[in-house]
Structure formats: structure tokens, C-alpha cells
Amino acid sequence: MKTVPSNVAPDFVPSGLTTTQAPFIEEAQAKGELYIYQPYELYSDANHEAWRQLYARMAPRWQQYANEHFMKGIGSLCLNPERVPKLEEVNQFLCPLTGFSAKPVSGYVPAYLFFDCLRNREFPTTITIRDAAKLDYLPEPDIFHDIAGHVPMHTDKAFADTLVRFGDCAHTAAEIVLGIKDRDEQVRRLTSIIKAMARFFWFTIEFGLMKDSAGKGLKVYGSGLLSSYGEIAHCIESPDVQRYPIQLEWVINQYFEIDHYQPLLFVVDSFDHLFSLVDELEKWMLDGRLNNVSPGEPGVSEADLESFLARG
Ligand SMILES: [Fe+2]
Numbered sequence: 001m002k003t004v005p006s007n008v009a010p011d012f013v014p015s016g017l018t019t020t021q022a023p024f025i026e027e028a029q030a031k032g033e034l035y036i037y038q039p040y041e042l043y044s045d046a047n048h049e050a051w052r053q054l055y056a057r058m059a060p061r062w063q064q065y066a067n068e069h070f071m072k073g074i075g076s077l078c079l080n081p082e083r084v085p086k087l088e089e090v091n092q093f094l095c096p097l098t099g100f101s102a103k104p105v106s107g108y109v110p111a112y113l114f115f116d117c118l119r120n121r122e123f124p125t126t127i128t129i130r131d132a133a134k135l136d137y138l139p140e141p142d143i144f145h146d147i148a149g150h151v152p153m154h155t156d157k158a159f160a161d162t163l164v165r166f167g168d169c170a171h172t173a174a175e176i177v178l179g180i181k182d183r184d185e186q187v188r189r190l191t192s193i194i195k196a197m198a199r200f201f202w203f204t205i206e207f208g209l210m211k212d213s214a215g216k217g218l219k220v221y222g223s224g225l226l227s228s229y230g231e232i233a234h235c236i237e238s239p240d241v242q243r244y245p246i247q248l249e250w251v252i253n254q255y256f257e258i259d260h261y262q263p264l265l266f267v268v269d270s271f272d273h274l275f276s277l278v279d280e281l282e283k284w285m286l287d288g289r290l291n292n293v294s295p296g297e298p299g300v301s302e303a304d305l306e307s308f309l310a311r312g
Contacts, residue, residue: 016044017084019128019142028106034113038087038104038127048083050132054144055081057135057229065232067210067219069159069271073152084129085147094151098160102151110307111194111300112170119167123154136230139258149227150205158271159221163205165278169197172282174311189291190308191300196252196290198298200281203251204274209235209243209267218243218267231261243267248280255296 015023017039028036059081062071077093079085091101102125103117109124117124125146130138138145153159173193180186208222218236225232235241238261244250246266256262268274284290 016047017042017128018044018047018050019130019138019140021131022128025106025128034105034107034109036104036106036127040084040086043084043129046132047129050129050135051084051144052082053132054130054135054229055079055148058148058227058232061229061232062226065220065236066226067221068213069156070152070221070226073155074148076155077152079148084143087125087127087147090147090151094155097155098157100151100154100160100163102147108303111198111304112174112307112311115167115170115197117167118163119171121160121164123150123163125151145223145227149223152226153221153223156271158275162271162275162278165275165282166197166201166205169278169282169285170308172285173197174308176285177308178311186309187305190305192293193285193290194300194304194308195298196285196293197281198300199254199256199293200248200251200277202256202298203246203254203266204268204277207235207262207265208246208274209265210271211267211269221268221271222265234261235265241265246277248277248284252281252284252290253294255294255298257297 015021017024022042024039024042062074076097077090079090087102087104095101099121101122103122104127105124107126109117114124123146126141126143128142129144130142154163173190177186177190177193180189204222206222206224208220209218209225210221211217212219220226220232220235225235240263241261242264244264244266246268251266254264268277281290
């Protein structure tokens, strides 16, 4: 027997926490609630089955393609391969390691709020899970992407510190643009800076590759790859993927598309290397070098812009 949380209307009928089909999430969004809790009892058997299948087929691929920090992290989190994880339990293992925690959200988190959460060692985490009938492609994040793809990386101190540093960059960006008096110029520059930050995040945190510890082969550390059964192998094995040493000037000017396997990926030497790149990103921001990056994807929404400007 499933129970309905006390703050949910009595006529509410639980029907699982499936991506784009979860009344609990729709209600939270309708009420403007971004930060929510995880009503664990609402997960249906089909939701747990989706998690079980996703985990079972990824596990051997992680062994083959994931970087060593991820493998250590997934062990530290003690995830249950059979059941959707409880965020509270994940956090009990995660927090003592790096201070990070998974923070449940109802949907898209506007850019500044997202980066500010990272700065506070909180990771906005989706609680819904994809439909078991469509395990492969999902344009929006789900709990498998967030908990199995991202959170194991947050157990690594150097990686966690890099995310916090990235959050610092958002603060720096806000301070820069809030000092600009002309509204049009403010929006123009902020759009460019957010675009540059989003591209950097995409080509590192979401789709990054890293040299292996022997310095010869490549391993995956990007969460979009770590949570994709097909692309985790494709990104390493396919001759159709271009893999280049990361260059900041390239990454911030490189557009990307989200609806197919990535044709171009960038390689870092280590997480210390990645951290130094985030430092450099902030310096470039302060020097005005992010003010006019190449146009194109990703788009920057009103909500993203407003999330920065609301700080003023
Ligand atoms: Fe992600």
C-alpha cells in the first residue's frame, strides 16, 4: 500500500515518478516550488524496474570505460542496483567525503541558481526516472543521470573542488554584469558569459574525457557519457568521434547539439588540470574575453538571465 504525503491534496492519485508523467512534479511546478523533497513511496514498481535495468546494463560498461575516480565513487555510495536510490541515504555516504549533497528539484534550475548550488556543495537532483519502455534516449535529466552519472564524481575531492570553483565563477559573472549601467549591454554581455560557461560545463562535466592513469588510453568522466549505455562506448571506440586535448579558447566558442551522439570531445589530463582551467575561465571573464563568444547553441533563456540579474 502506497501512502500519500500529508502536504498533497486528498484527491491526488499517485502514479509513479516517471519523467514528464509525474503529478507530484507537476503540482510542485504549478506552485513554483523548485526545491522539493523526494516522496519515495510514490515510486512505482515500473520506476524501480527502470532503475534496475539501467544499472544492470551500465555496470559492465563502467568497468570498461569509466575513470578510476568514478569507480571508487560508485563503490563509496553503496547504491542499490535494484531500487531507485533514496537521496537521504546517498547523502549519508557522500557528505562525509566532500561535503556535497544531492538536493531534490522539480525541474530546470536557472543558471545562476544552479551554479550557486554547486558553490554551496549542493547538487540539484532530478527525482523522476525515465520510462522503462524508453531507456535509451532522454533529452531531460533523470535520477539515473543525476545520481548514477554525476554524484559518484562528487565523492572525489579534486572534482568536487572544481565544481565549487565553477560556482565561484558564476558569482564573479554576476558582479561583473551588475556593474554595467546600460541594460542592453548588460544583457548582451551576460548572454555571452553564460553561453561560455554552459559550453565549458558541457564539454567537461557532462561530456569530458580524461587520460587514464597510465597516460595512454582515455577514460570517461563526463556524466552525460557515464549515464548513456550507447555513448559511453561510442565516445571511446568510434572513429567518428574527434577527441582533442582541451583548449579553453575552443571550448567556449564551440556550439553543441543535445539530440545526438557528440562528434567532438575534449580531453583533460587530470582533475587538477580541470581545476586550473576553471581558474583560467574566471581570469578570462575578468579580462573581458568571454564578452563576445561565438553565437549558436546553447540558447540562454530569460530565466537564466534573470537568475543572475536578480542578485542586484
Ligand atoms: Fe547532467
